[in-house]
Amino acid sequence: DIVMTQSPDSLAVSLGERATINCKSSQSVLNRSNNKNFLAWYQQKPRQPPKLVIYWASTRQSGVPDRFSGSGSATDFTLTISSLQAEDVAVYYCQQYHSPPWTFGQGTKVEIK
Amino acid sequence: QVTLRESGPALVKPTQTLTLTCTFSGFSLNNDGVCVSWIRQSPGKAPEWLARIDWDDDKYYTTSLETRLTISKDTSKNQVVLIMTNLDPVDTGTYYCARCNVEVSTAIGLDYWGQGILVTVSS
Numbered sequence: 651d652i653v654m655t656q657s658p659d660s661l662a663v664s665l666g667e668r669a670t671i672n673c674k675s676s677q678s679v680l681n682r683s684n685n686k687n688f689l690a691w692y693q694q695k696p697r698q699p700p701k702l703v704i705y706w707a708s709t710r711q712s713g714v715p716d717r718f719s720g721s722g723s724a725t726d727f728t729l730t731i732s733s734l735q736a737e738d739v740a741v742y743y744c745q746q747y748h749s750p751p752w753t754f755g756q757g758t759k760v761e762i763k
Numbered sequence: 764q765v766t767l768r769e770s771g772p773a774l775v776k777p778t779q780t781l782t783l784t785c786t787f788s789g790f791s792l793n794n795d796g797v798c799v800s801w802i803r804q805s806p807g808k809a810p811e812w813l814a815r816i817d818w819d820d821d822k823y824y825t826t827s828l829e830t831r832l833t834i835s836k837d838t839s840k841n842q843v844v845l846i847m848t849n850l851d852p853v854d855t856g857t858y859y860c861a862r863c864n865v866e867v868s869t870a871i872g873l874d875y876w877g878q879g880i881l882v883t884v885s886s
Contacts, residue, residue, distance in 0.1 A: 690871065690872030692872075694810075699859050699877065699879055743809055745812075745873070750815060750823035751812060751823065755809065
């Protein structure tokens with residue numbers, strides 16, 4: 651199974667500042683047939699299901715503000731919130747959908763400093 | 764408009780079998796590449812992917828639970844059923860179903876989720 655490891659477990663960022671979350675996979679999640687990384691990021695707010703934010707490691711899902719961006723390839727990935735807003739307070743998870751069983755990272759809690 | 768809704772018992776006794784149903788609309792499990800996954804989340808923990816069923820009836824399970832899980836579909840009813848046997852209190856959590864796609868060009872993860880159903884395992 652592919653193990654997903656996120657860092658840090660939590661971070662506190664001032665409003666308007668940058669938040670950066672890292673995700674590392676134990677194996678490459680690069681799909682050779684289309685050269686896409688099968689890596690997604692989700693945002694989860696209390697009492698809600700996770701919401702898809704980024705797929706293919708760097709493509710924003712429809713309706714997601716452009717302050718959210720993803721980068722990385724193969725085994726190392728980053729989610730960046732360029733200017734943190736109050737509504738971005740949530741737990742963020744990375745997930746690989748390259749090989750079943752699909753697996754999630756342990757989550758990173760983003761709070762306001 | 765894509766929607767998914769989980770249904771099933773809220774309370775189950777230890778050693779019993781849990782049957783959950785995901786009823787969906789806005790897409791078809793007959794279409795190439797479409798899949799439905801089940802994910803659970805224990806209180807305060809990360810989501811845990813449990814199982815997936817594809818349009819062609821291929822099935823996949825998480826390694827640690829594969830002997831206890833069975834996933835099936837009824838495309839005429841737009842439903843996916845997850846059966847989990849021999850429940851334990853550690854299986855307490857919110858169970859979600861979500862749409863996915865496994866075609867290389869359209870595989871973007873779990874794009875639509877149900878609201879989830881809280882299942883408590885307790886005597």
